[in-house]
Amino acid sequence: SGLMIASLLAERIRKAIMAFEFHGVGHVTASFGVAEYREDETWESWLCRSDAALYAAKEGGRNRVVTDACGADEADEAELLDLAFLRLVWRSNYESGHALLDTQHRNLFEHANNLLIAVIGERPTDEVAPQIEALVADLLDHFRDEEAVFRSIGYSGADEHALTHQGLIDRAGELVANFTSGELALGDLFNFLAYDVVAKHMLSEDRKFFGQMQAIRDTAG
Template identity: 45%
Template sequence: GDAVLKRLTTLLQAKLRSADSLARWGGEEFVILCPNTGRSTAAMLAERLRREVAMAKFPEAGAVTVSIGVAECEPGESWEQWFERADEALYRAKTGGRNQVQAAPETPQRAGPEQYVVANFVQLVWHPAYECGNELVDRGHRQLFADANELLSAILSEHTAEQVNAIVDRLVADILQHFCDEETVIVDAGFPAAAEHIVLHRALVDQALKLTGAYRTGTKGVGDVFQFLAYDVVTKHMLGADRVFFDTLRPQAAAAGRPGKRLSTRSKPPQRQSTPAMPDPLA
């Protein structure tokens, strides 16, 4: 048993990031703390650890598997409450067949349209309610959804580092191109807050370049890159900040459907000018 635990801790420690902390908690239980890490990134890390252990050789015991529960500490939550939610998720993993990762659900006060990034989704799903009516902008948004799904698939399928790097490079290039296209559209449309929106773009670009640079040097994981795209770009920006210029673009999109107009947009029905409930892009 001691030999198995030593081998297990060596495996786990080798796959953790420098900021993560591994500690033994009881006889055969461990706790891993992941600072500044969202639930989806932590869950992907947990799945990577689970696979690493399942594929490893334990001379003293043969095959060994682990069950993992994941919980993100929420605002105002005590250590005991946080740990209890993680422990409950671990219990579900054990009773559900073992050798799996289970994520604790978010508490009701945090559930809302801004909380799209969860651990157990398969892909981001585009919904017509996300469209602004300008084909160039909508096409860019759909492309970033596709990039996110491709990166997620590569991570979960454990593609080679070269394959993942190529996808990361492509998604960053697509973000830069989309921001450039979107800025041209909103300036030409006379969006009053275009300058402020462009500043938001610059901040996201700076973050993207710093993050990918850290990823290249090994100080950040690919899960952090995915977290940035899925949460900061898709959820917070595309489905949040971008919606403030939709009402400016939609009249032009409607005009594009009339005779004599040649705008590169498409018309959208008036009822979509206000969307009280945004559909969740994760499925």
């Protein structure tokens, strides 16, 4: 989605989080950094700009949305003012060409979208808990399968990538425990899934390995 929509969504989520009384914690606030992905930039550059906007939001007193200033074609934004866009949208250039891994990645996207619906709908912890349990189980399965695939093709970054997976699993475990005990907002769990797992890992780290997998396939073919 475009910058304006993303900002509107961030604002809506921020308000939902702020209005929600979390069991044992009360009210919490969240800051958001929004940056639009540009055709000519790398994922790293995009993430760096969103990080900078998030930092500015926190510096500006927290509980706010800060949008990265450059970019954004205002004309294209108007037609996106449809809240049906309230989801992460899968794009064909996210595909690796490996059927199982692509199916699992799409499934994790769906998990992120369902979690977003729960955040916005302010669903209670006991209702969301099974959803999160299923999500973590799918994440573990996916990491295991992906590691098997990249070891089978002799991917040079296999060990390093497996370590990154382990780090994400550990972090997911911590966050889920904190959420279950009422210390963490559902929005923070969503943020971890959407940002750390989907944007930073799946759409950045995984794609390094997809590139090498493609090259091996081309040589073999």
